[in-house]
Amino acid sequence: MAGFKTLDDISDVGGKRVLVRVDLNVPVANGKVTDLTRIERVVPTISELSDKGAKVILLAHFGRPKDGPAPDLSLRPIAAATAEVLGRPVAFAADCAGEKAELAVAGMRNGDVLLLENTRFYKGEEKNDPALTEQFAALGDVYINDAFSAAHRAHCSTEGLARVLPAYAGRTMQAELEALEKGLGAPVKPVIAIVGGAKVSSKIDLLMNLVKKVDALVIGGGMANTFLAARGTDVGKSLCEHDLATTAKQIMIEAATAGCAIILPVDGVVAREFKAGAANETVAIDKVPGDAMILDVGAKTIETINQWIDRAATLVWNGPLGAFEIEPFDKATVSAAKHAAARTKAGKLVSVAGGGDTVAALNHAGVADDFTYVSTAGGAFLEWMEGKPLPGVEVLKK
Numbered sequence: 001m002a003g004f005k006t007l008d009d010i011s012d013v014g015g016k017r018v019l020v021r022v023d024l025n026v027p028v029a030n031g032k033v034t035d036l037t038r039i040e041r042v043v044p045t046i047s048e049l050s051d052k053g054a055k056v057i058l059l060a061h062f063g064r065p066k067d068g069p070a071p072d073l074s075l076r077p078i079a080a081a082t083a084e085v086l087g088r089p090v091a092f093a094a095d096c097a098g099e100k101a102e103l104a105v106a107g108m109r110n111g112d113v114l115l116l117e118n119t120r121f122y123k124g125e126e127k128n129d130p131a132l133t134e135q136f137a138a139l140g141d142v143y144i145n146d147a148f149s150a151a152h153r154a155h156c157s158t159e160g161l162a163r164v165l166p167a168y169a170g171r172t173m174q175a176e177l178e179a180l181e182k183g184l185g186a187p188v189k190p191v192i193a194i195v196g197g198a199k200v201s202s203k204i205d206l207l208m209n210l211v212k213k214v215d216a217l218v219i220g221g222g223m224a225n226t227f228l229a230a231r232g233t234d235v236g237k238s239l240c241e242h243d244l245a246t247t248a249k250q251i252m253i254e255a256a257t258a259g260c261a262i263i264l265p266v267d268g269v270v271a272r273e274f275k276a277g278a279a280n281e282t283v284a285i286d287k288v289p290g291d292a293m294i295l296d297v298g299a300k301t302i303e304t305i306n307q308w309i310d311r312a313a314t315l316v317w318n319g320p321l322g323a324f325e326i327e328p329f330d331k332a333t334v335s336a337a338k339h340a341a342a343r344t345k346a347g348k349l350v351s352v353a354g355g356g357d358t359v360a361a362l363n364h365a366g367v368a369d370d371f372t373y374v375s376t377a378g379g380a381f382l383e384w385m386e387g388k389p390l391p392g393v394e395v396l397k398k
Helices: 037-051 076-086 099-106 130-137 156-163 171-185 204-210 221-230 242-258 299-311 331-345 356-365 378-385
Strands: 017-021 055-059 091-093 113-116 142-145 167-169 191-195 216-219 261-263 267-271 280-284 293-297 314-318 350-354 373-375
Touching (some): 037 076, 037 171, 076 113, 091 099, 167 171, 171 314, 171 373, 171 378, 191 204, 191 299, 204 378, 216 299, 221 242, 221 293, 267 299, 299 331, 314 378, 331 350, 331 356, 350 356, 356 373
Parallel strands (some): 017 142, 055 113, 142 167, 191 216, 191 314, 216 261
16 A cells, blocks of 8 residues: 555564554443454454464553553453454453563464453553553564554554554555545545534534535534524524534635535424424424424435435545434435445445444444445544544554
């Protein structure tokens, strides 16, 4: 891959100790992993290295330990789940640095896989402490970063190690970077972005960056109400950040200057209650009753969004169009998702999506596997969309 060193740039890993930073920060209930997605994503890199005879040493964090080691935040249960998904044994070391880790690594044979304990049990991890980085580095000969989701953090295991060991992008990191390059780095135009979610305040940098890079920006979810209100539209009791009207106006001015079309709802599905199956009606966006709230965009807006998707060669998506988690206010998100998926499957659209709610919405619509790429990286994906450099990526550049 241009610009980044990958596994293709390593001549021989046989017998080498390869430190692989992975994202195993998975949901766990009653000691069992409830979602294997992140584990499944790192299988290609681990399997390839193991098959080539490397001693594969996995570095990962889990949760947010406050005061050092915590039994409930141990990675031990994750080792068993990783072994099950990987289809080969995964040993576990009760520490990620020091004597226990060193002994576990020393006992490895070629092709073995070892998971070290939670890197965040050491406070120096998040401080990118050089001394801790050296302790990690002493365990390996080569460093692979396969955790794009943690690449926006300059920690010992995500950035520091790449400065002291030969460093490469793993297969999942490689796939993510290549997909993001197609999304906004060097996309095929026209490019459309769909941005939804509750609040403008959490996505100001994102919107400011996108209007300079895309041909059309669809704004949905609760944040659309702030733009509508800034334009003088009464949004009733809808979620709305009225104090950000000036910011919304500035984003619209920036878009006009850059030649980016802003697509706002022309109709909305309104209700008096925020609950599943609530009585609702579709109204023109300038006819929202004073005692009602907009919970989804209406059929005319859906048609407009789908028409823009038809014109686009590239789609970047972050955030649902409505309160998709509550029926029937999921219709717009599901409709647009299915339309984009169909265009992608037909070879007419490159579709890149990411963010927790977005992934959940695409899974709800049953089309996550039909998009070109769906990123499970929350904060890192958002910072990439904001145009910010990611420390864990920058350090891998050739």
